[in-house]
Amino acid sequence: MAMYQPINEVAARQHGLVTRSDLERLGIGRDGRRAAVATGALVPLGRRTFTAGGAPPTDRQRVLAACLDTGGVACRGTAAWLHGIEGFDPGAPPNVVVAKATSDYRLPIADVHASTWLPVDDVLRIDGIPCLSVARTLFSLAAAVPSVHLDAVVDAVDVAVRDGKASDPWLWWLLERIRCRGRNGVTVFEDLLVERAGGKVTESWLEREFLKVLAAAGLRLPRCQRRIQRRGAFVARVDFAYDDLGIVIEVSGHTRHSTRRQQAADARRRNELALAGFLVVEFTYDDLVSDPAYVVARMLEILADRRRRAA
Helix, strand or coil: CHHHHHHHHHHHCCCCEEEHHHHHHCCCCHHHHHHHHHHCCEEECCCCEEEECCCCCCHHHHHHHHHHHHCCEECHHHHHHHCCCCCCCCCCCCEEEECCCCCCCCCCCCEEEECCCCCHHHEEEECCEEEECHHHHHHHHHHCCCCCCHHHHHHHHHHHHHCCCCCHHHHHHHHHHHHCCCCCCHHHHHHHHHHHCCCCCCCCHHHHHHHHHHHHCCCCCCEEEEEEEECCEEEEEEEEEECCCCEEEEEECCCCCCCHHHHHHHHHHHHHHHHCCCEEEEEEHHHHHHCHHHHHHHHHHHHHHHHHHHC
């Protein structure tokens, strides 16, 4: 019917779906909704979502309906399916994550999970469906272990990296962003990434990445995990050091010492290293993952300067 043409136009852009908000924007209130349902022009799916009469059901329609009805974003296996990662399906019902708890949501249209941290950078759209990014999707799978089998998570990471949908540095960077938020799944995800990296003995992946960046640039590698002493007394254990040039290098993630006591301890440590004759240089996760060229350039400059001073 002509009166329902605006509804059909909206539904055509949303896999055959319209929401109560869509209808309100079209000027269709409660009485209009009831009339449309009575005539079959609208078919209720959930609390806020309808299919436009005649729209064929599809998997993408089910996933979008779950998102629209809950205000959520596709996650876990549903998101992996949207990203084309082998071994996953849309879910029955689809998995969605919302930015606040919705424990009262009991309709079978969606399996709802809650997150207190859902930044816009972690959300994208696939065929108009809101979905976690690939990296955050993989983390959401890790957070679901053991409901999701660990082997399935390992396979998903392998496939995503193999197909160029993700990279190990990107996944490590995400882990560090999430680690300081106290999210579930950190241990599972880190163990998985360490296993992929070969379980090398440096204390963190970031330290290994720093050595990799230096090696790729042809720079001499520093000594790892050095104990620094001054006048025979222990001063600090540092990530890396060029003992002959008096350079200490520290690498750090997103977490920062924030209490006054911790800040004071950090300052004293730096002072003691300076008195022991060391220049202290620090690089972050963002430096190494997002701008390794900066790391190389600074290290070339620092090494050249210290060699001149030692000459």
